[in-house]
Amino acid sequence: MSRTTAVHIDLAAISENIRTLRGSLAAHRFMAVVKADAFGHGAVQVAQHIESIIDALAVAFTEEAVALREAGVSAPLLILEGPHTASDLALAGKLNLWPVIHSDEQIEWCKTLGADLSQAWIKIDTGMHRLGFTAERYAGIRDTLLSYGIGAITAMSHLASAEEPDNALIQAQLQSWEQTVRGGQDTTSLHNSAAMQRGLSASSDWVRVGYAVYGGQTKGLPNPAPLRPAMRFSSSVIALRDVPTGESVGYGGRWTAQRARPPAGCTRRSSDRQRARARRRRCCGACCRR
Numbered sequence: 001m002s003r004t005t006a007v008h009i010d011l012a013a014i015s016e017n018i019r020t021l022r023g024s025l026a027a028h029r030f031m032a033v034v035k036a037d038a039f040g041h042g043a044v045q046v047a048q049h050i051e052s053i054i055d056a057l058a059v060a061f062t063e064e065a066v067a068l069r070e071a072g073v074s075a076p077l078l079i080l081e082g083p084h085t086a087s088d089l090a091l092a093g094k095l096n097l098w099p100v101i102h103s104d105e106q107i108e109w110c111k112t113l114g115a116d117l118s119q120a121w122i123k124i125d126t127g128m129h130r131l132g133f134t135a136e137r138y139a140g141i142r143d144t145l146l147s148y149g150i151g152a153i154t155a156m157s158h159l160a161s162a163e164e165p166d167n168a169l170i171q172a173q174l175q176s177w178e179q180t181v182r183g184g185q186d187t188t189s190l191h192n193s194a195a196m197q198r199g200l201s202a203s204s205d206w207v208r209v210g211y212a213v214y215g216g217q218t219k220g221l222p223n224p225a226p227l228r229p230a231m232r233f234s235s236s237v238i239a240l241r242d243v244p245t246g247e248s249v250g251y252g253g254r255w256t257a258q259r260a261r262p263p264a265g266c267t268r269r270s271s272d273r274q275r276a277r278a279r280r281r282r283c284c285g286a287c288c289r290r
């Protein structure tokens with residue numbers, strides 16, 4: 001087969017990134033987010049590779065967790081969307097999954113199934129307004145869930161733009177969060193990649209880290225941690241075309257040649273040998289987008 005287009009996943013980069021990120025964390029527990037097939041890196045492979053160096057994993061929904069358990073992954077698993085149905089919650093009890101509880105319907109399911117759960121995380125909406133209960137309801141819901149027999153509760157919230165810690169929304173979220181979890185009764189989890197890398201000062205026994213695990217950098221950090229991208233895309237140029245100035249290329253003619261050159265990052269006056277070499281050369285992806 002001659003197809004050269006491929007995505008290369010570097011599992012060693014992922015484990016190195018986790019070790020680097022953990023280095024600055026001291027006492028925090030580390031949850032690696034492997035939702036959406038580990039952001040395209042392969043959830044089973046990533047989870048199996050990092051299981052021994054993380055404290056827990058997070059996925060979006062129950063089916064993702066079931067697939068990991070079937071592959072033999074035994075690390076604690078948080079379901080970020082929580083159960084979609086009562087039978088999802090029953091599975092959580094059976095497979096020792098930790099559901100996030102963010103709606104009254106989910107609380108209702110916990111009435112009969114809560115005793116089977118070792119943990120549940122209560123999502124507090126501090127201002128992102130995607131999921132969660134208002135901060136005022138947190139203490140009451142915590143008491144209710146504990147009365148249903150759930151083993152332990154963690155308070156969690158999610159920040160809308162931790163990349164910009166001076167942003168008014170973040171400041172309001174941090175204030176609401178600290179007021180709600182003040183008193184330290186429960187375990188807490190607030191920090192995502194950016195909050196962790198920015199070193200945001202806020203209660204967060206657990207960090208839930210997604211894109212930094214895969215090498216994503218938070219913009220504007222004075223001393224960014226040396227993270228390595230874990231995914232590389234490679235392809236090859238399949239044809240070099242001479243496109244006259246003013247002619248358009250492709251669907252809808254949305255790209256127009258501003259000067260006469262082939263749309264493959266290759267000089268027009270290159271020799272046949274240079275062209276042949278360029279054709280064989282691995283493509284960076286950017287030139288193919290033209």
Ligand SMILES: Cc1ncc(COP(=O)(O)O)c(C=O)c1O
Nearest residue numbers: 033080158192193208209210211
């Ligand atoms: C609830 C929740 N927590 C944490 C994360 C991780 O966020 P980040 O990728 O910014 O580290 C995500 C996103 O993946 C999320 O949805």
